[in-house]
Amino acid sequence: MPSVKELVKQYQPDLHVRDYGRVVVDTSEFMSIDSGDVIAIDGKHYLVFRDAVERGFTYTDTKYWVKKCKELETGDAKLLKLVFHESFYLEYGCVKIKCFRSPRKEARMLDLVHGDTRFMQGHSARDSAGNQVRIIDIIQGKRIDQVVANIPTDHETYFHDHYPAILDRFIGACEAIAYLHDKGERHGDINLDHLMKEHATGAYRWIDFDYAYEAYANPFALDLFGLGRILACITGKWLYSPQTLLELEIKADISQLDNEDFSCVHKNEIMNLKKLFPYIPTRLNNVLLHFSEKSEVFYDTAWEFTEELRTCQDPDQ
Amino acid sequence: MDFKKILLAVDESENAMRAVDYVGRIVSDGTSFQVQLLCIERLPHRDLYPDEDTWKKACEVARSDMKAFMNKARDRLVKLDVPDSAISEQYVTSCISPFTDTAPKCSRGTSVAHEILEALKAGGFGTVVVGRRGVSKAEEFLFGSVSNKIIHSAKDCTVWVVS
Numbered sequence: 161m162p163s164v165k166e167l168v169k170q171y172q173p174d175l176h177v178r179d180y181g182r183v184v185v186d187t188s189e190f191m192s193i194d195s196g197d198v199i200a201i202d203g204k205h206y207l208v209f210r211d212a213v214e215r216g217f218t219y220t221d222t223k224y225w226v227k228k229c230k231e232l233e234t235g236d237a238k239l240l241k242l243v244f245h246e247s248f249y250l251e252y253g254c255v256k257i258k259c260f261r262s263p264r265k266e267a268r269m270l271d272l273v274h275g276d277t278r279f280m281q282g283h284s285a286r287d288s289a290g291n292q293v294r295i296i297d298i299i300q301g302k303r304i305d306q307v308v309a310n311i312p313t314d315h316e317t318y319f320h321d322h323y324p325a326i327l328d329r330f331i332g333a334c335e336a337i338a339y340l341h342d343k344g345e346r347h348g349d350i351n352l353d354h355l356m357k358e359h360a361t362g363a364y365r366w367i368d369f370d371y372a373y374e375a376y377a378n379p380f381a382l383d384l385f386g387l388g389r390i391l392a393c394i395t396g397k398w399l400y401s402p403q404t405l406l407e408l409e410i411k412a413d414i415s416q417l418d419n420e421d422f423s424c425v426h427k428n429e430i431m432n433l434k435k436l437f438p439y440i441p442t443r444l445n446n447v448l449l450h451f452s453e454k455s456e457v458f459y460d461t462a463w464e465f466t467e468e469l470r471t472c473q474d475p476d477q
Numbered sequence: 478m479d480f481k482k483i484l485l486a487v488d489e490s491e492n493a494m495r496a497v498d499y500v501g502r503i504v505s506d507g508t509s510f511q512v513q514l515l516c517i518e519r520l521p522h523r524d525l526y527p528d529e530d531t532w533k534k535a536c537e538v539a540r541s542d543m544k545a546f547m548n549k550a551r552d553r554l555v556k557l558d559v560p561d562s563a564i565s566e567q568y569v570t571s572c573i574s575p576f577t578d579t580a581p582k583c584s585r586g587t588s589v590a591h592e593i594l595e596a597l598k599a600g601g602f603g604t605v606v607v608g609r610r611g612v613s614k615a616e617e618f619l620f621g622s623v624s625n626k627i628i629h630s631a632k633d634c635t636v637w638v639v640s
Contacts, residue, residue: 377588
């Protein structure tokens with residue numbers, strides 16, 4: 161088997177690599193796969209740059225099983241997601257949900273959405289030990305909450321000038337999720353950081369499908385709630401709690417808010433945005449209120465949600 | 478609508494056994510009641526397991542538990558003086574299972590409540606009975622509530638919710 165130096169010299173002669181990298185064919189021990197190593201899988205070679213890192217406002221989480229790589233044969237940037245079976249409790253607002261990281265679910269989903277640009281693209285391949293590695297095309301873009309927050313204008317201007325186009329694209333993204341549900345699949349982790357706006361095309365694209373959880377009586381509800389939360393974020397230009405209203409100096413009378421105006425799951429997030437921004441149409445606000453403590457009726461399907469959102473695009477409503 | 482023709486939907490929970498107990502006590506002194514125990518199979522999801530073998534084993538355990546519960550529920554009704562001849566059973570297998578079932582109808586698992594209501598209509602039942610867990614609004618949204626969905630969607634029948 162050729163060494164890392166030889167492989168790089170053959171395919172990417174301009175790249176400089178360290179001397180002691182190794183060629184890895186069995187990715188089971190992913191913690192030991194480091195920068196400068198090459199993962200050889202399915203006839204292709206992936207030079208590892210670093211572990212992927214997830215950054216939140218208060219945390220930095222290194223994902224040791226996700227490697228940022230360059231495919232030596234093509235020079236393309238790729239994300240290699242190695243097999244890591246993990247189960248954990250996801251704290252979703254006030255509810256704890258037992259989640260599982262499922263490589264085979266994500267591999268199956270990649271096949272299902274192949275060629276559908278509403279989703280990240282990639283494929284899976286087995287390493288020498290039979291591990292199902294997912295090889296993902298990296299999306300150059302920005303997460304949806306940062307897209308709307310970074311539009312340099314006040315909310316009212318944003319809502320009238322920018323929001324209609326954003327809502328239209330978001331509805332398209334919701335229809336993509338409805339399509340998954342029609343196929344009996346769930347995204348599993350619909351969150352603000354998993355809907356990206358691609359720089360080059362402006363397209364909204366879903367990423368990261370490897371979460372699985374027990375089905376319960378309403379298997380698509382967690383996805384649906386994720387959509388509702390993103391809708392609140394793009395409609396408000398941020399997700400608001402009483403504290404963030406103060407921090408962002410939003411002029412709103414907090415004393416007007418009562419318990420029923422907040423999310424029924426994320427108890428400090430305001431869903432009744434009309435109380436903050438009175439020009440938000442009632443019909444649109446009513447969609448948001450389906451996710452509030454006030455709601456007695458929830459959406460049954462993602463289609464029901466998207467169809468109601470479509471009616472909110474009608475300027476006469 | 479024959480309200481004495483009762484569809485008693487159960488899973489393997491304590492709430493379901495409470496519903497069984499309640500039905501047994503209500504109908505035990507009547508002679509013309511018919512009770513059908515209905516179980517919509519809910520198997521563990523395949524994505525929660527690293528491979529097909531482990532998933533199949535978990536499904537075998539789950540199916541065995543549910544069938545044992547059906548037997549226990551039947552025994553309980555009989556013990557409460559419901560005539561054995563008045564009790565029937567329907568076990569709807571999951572469409573997504575590692576087994577090669579040949580039942581004409583299977584459960585897609587997307588809405589247990591709607592599948593119960595389909596069985597209600599198909600069997601001409603006048604009463605449907607379910608147990609209730611008692612969940613918060615958030616849990617109801619995220620995990621669903623079979624009893625609430627039945628209350629909202631049932632037509633031309635009586636609904637008993639035992640909590």
